[in-house]
Amino acid sequence: HKQVTILGVPFTHTNQNDFVQLLKQRIESEQKTFVVTANPEIVMKANEDSNYMDTIKQANYIVADGIGVVKAAKILNQPLPERVTGYDTVMDLLNLANEHRYRIYLLGAKQEVLEKAVNKINTNYPNANIVGSHNGYFDWNHNQIAEEVASLQPDIVLVALGLPRQEQWIAQHIANFNKGIFIGVGGVFDALAG
Numbered sequence: 001h002k003q004v005t006i007l008g009v010p011f012t013h014t015n016q017n018d019f020v021q022l023l024k025q026r027i028e029s030e031q032k033t034f035v036v037t038a039n040p041e042i043v044m045k046a047n048e049d050s051n052y053m054d055t056i057k058q059a060n061y062i063v064a065d066g067i068g069v070v071k072a073a074k075i076l077n078q079p080l081p082e083r084v085t086g087y088d089t090v091m092d093l094l095n096l097a098n099e100h101r102y103r104i105y106l107l108g109a110k111q112e113v114l115e116k117a118v119n120k121i122n123t124n125y126p127n128a129n130i131v132g133s134h135n136g137y138f139d140w141n142h143n144q145i146a147e148e149v150a151s152l153q154p155d156i157v158l159v160a161l162g163l164p165r166q167e168q169w170i171a172q173h174i175a176n177f178n179k180g181i182f183i184g185v186g187g188v189f190d191a192l193a194g
């Protein structure tokens with residue numbers, strides 16, 4: 001895939017529809033995939049913190065989350081087709097999961113927010129198969145959650161730990177997983193919970 005580097009961050013040159021089709025193909029062919037939907041906050045953080053830059057560069061795909069990144073790309077004469085937001089990507093993945101009965105794991109947010117998000121997905125996407133979930137307040141030194149994810153073999157793992165934790169968690173554990181789309185989703189569980 002063609003890339004465009006903006007402020008040191010290598011963005012995938014794609015649009016929302018093509019990107020989701022790509023993720024679907026990677027789910028079906030069981031290719032493990034780390035996705036970062038990079039908003040301006042992530043781009044700025046990566047420029048301040050080289051560890052975080054290295055972490056997000058481990059992603060298979062970094063997409064432009066928001067019009068600010070698309071505008072910056074245009075100003076820098078490296079245009080990107082359109083924004084590919086975390087929120088829209090999660091909604092598209094949930095639709096795909098509902099159509100194809102994909103297995104989903106939710107990690108992150110406060111327990112009550114997580115439970116509301118799970119209920120919302122079960123109501124609105126009844127065929128999506130939520131195989132497990134855990135809130136985002138756990139002891140980082142214990143690996144039980146990663147072990148659970150590895151054994152459940154979800155197709156999609158939504159990680160809502162805020163930045164930089166969500167990308168750090170994925171980068172730290174991805175070697176132990178066989179398949180699945182791993183995507184940091186920021187405040188999306190809060191949005192789903194309403």
Ligand code: UDP
Nearest residue numbers: 108109110136137160161162163186187190
């Ligand atoms: N969060 C979490 N564990 C943490 C920190 C944050 O689960 O240690 C969750 C938080 O409850 C919220 C989500 O991550 O659901 C996004 O948090 P925040 O808005 O602070 O992060 P940002 O959107 O700025 O990345």
